[in-house]
Amino acid sequence: MRSPVSQTPVPPSATRTQTPPAQQPRTWVLIGHKAGDNAQLMALAEALGWPFETKRMRYRHWELLTKLLWGATLAGINRRDSSPLAPPWPELVITAGRRNEAVARWIRRQAGGETRLVHVGRPWAALDRFDLIITTPQYQLPERPNILHNSLPLHAITPAALTQATAHWAPRLEHLPRPWIGVLMGGDSGPFVFTPEKGARLGRLVNELATRNGGALLVTDSARTPAAAFDAFARQLQAPAWIFRWSAGAADNPYHAYLGLADILVVTGESMSMMTEASATGKPLYIFDPADAPGKSWWRYPHNFRYKPLSHRLGMWLGPRRMMRDVSRIQAQLVASGRAAWLGDNMQPESEARPPDDLRRAVERVKALFA
Secondary structure, three states: OOOOOOOOOOOOHHHHHOOOOOOOOOEEEEOOHHHHHHHHHHHHHHHHHEEEEEEEEEEOOOHHHHHHHHHHOOOOEOOOOOOOOOOOOOEEEEEEEEHHHHHHHHHHHHHOOEEEEEEOOOOOHHHHHHOOEEOOHOOOOOOOOOOOEEOOOOOOOOHHHHHHHHHHHHHHHOOOOEEEEEEEOOEEEEEEEEOOOHHHHHHHHHHHHHHHHHEEEEOOOOOOHHHHHHHHHHHHOOOEEEEOOOOOOOOOHHHHHHHOOOOOOEEEOOHHHHHHHHHHHOOOEEEEOOOOOOOOHHHHHHHHHHHHHHHHHHHHOOEEEEEOOOOOHHHHHHHHHOOOOOOOOOOOOOOOOOOOOHHHHHHHHHHOOOO
């Protein structure tokens, strides 16, 4: 039992008897609406090697209000369109993102407090409500016994996975000159607005890189890429290129094939997932800076008064310090370690600069909850 006079938050797992389960823990993975979060959850669940169920959640528009009012609740999800949540309750719930926190805590309440909660990223609820938080530098969380600080987000990029993805695409691209330069484009995210001007600048830089090396471009955009920005990008290309335009439900997306086949990779720097997965290949990696050009304050750029960038900035100003997010910390870490260089700079990234094995560390900490 937790001491009534304790002043130090204690992770929930420390307040219960650590009895090893007779079998592998029944595990639920709460899948949300963000592909990057879901990819991390699936990477962790699969690496654990335990059987698990995915529970897909669909949210109501007023989800945040219900969370603030009641905490552990299902009032913020559309239960008819979400996966059923019913006994037998799991021993382990793995989740990420604000919207699934209330669901995870509700599940533990139904299980009489016996469910371990593992959160990937940064929770909104008090940090001691979770048995384990697996976080990365952009969230700037404190050092605590129930927090694992990794260098980069989790991912499932392995040589075997890339080999499987490349088999279908290699024959279709073999007519293009080498080296192949993979260009992975994100888009609007948080304070970053991917304008046509930025798209054109990215196009000029990758075209110059391909021309200088006598190679070809393997290009894909994403769900977040504004059409106007992509069109401005494409107009700058003169080097040989294979271009894939993202569409919902596309069965032939070459993203993972590009990771496996490209000799050099270029990613837009607002996407933590793309930077992480590209870095995991060990190939030379360039990051395109998605920030506005220096020299003017943010309010002098009209595009920053759109809902998403403006609400992000207001949230960062008005919210508590532990709610802040700074993606530039991930970018700086990759560049400082030699695993990446800024696109357009004279510096060359190091090939075969391997990142730490963050996934292995995460698996060990999760399994320790049941040891």
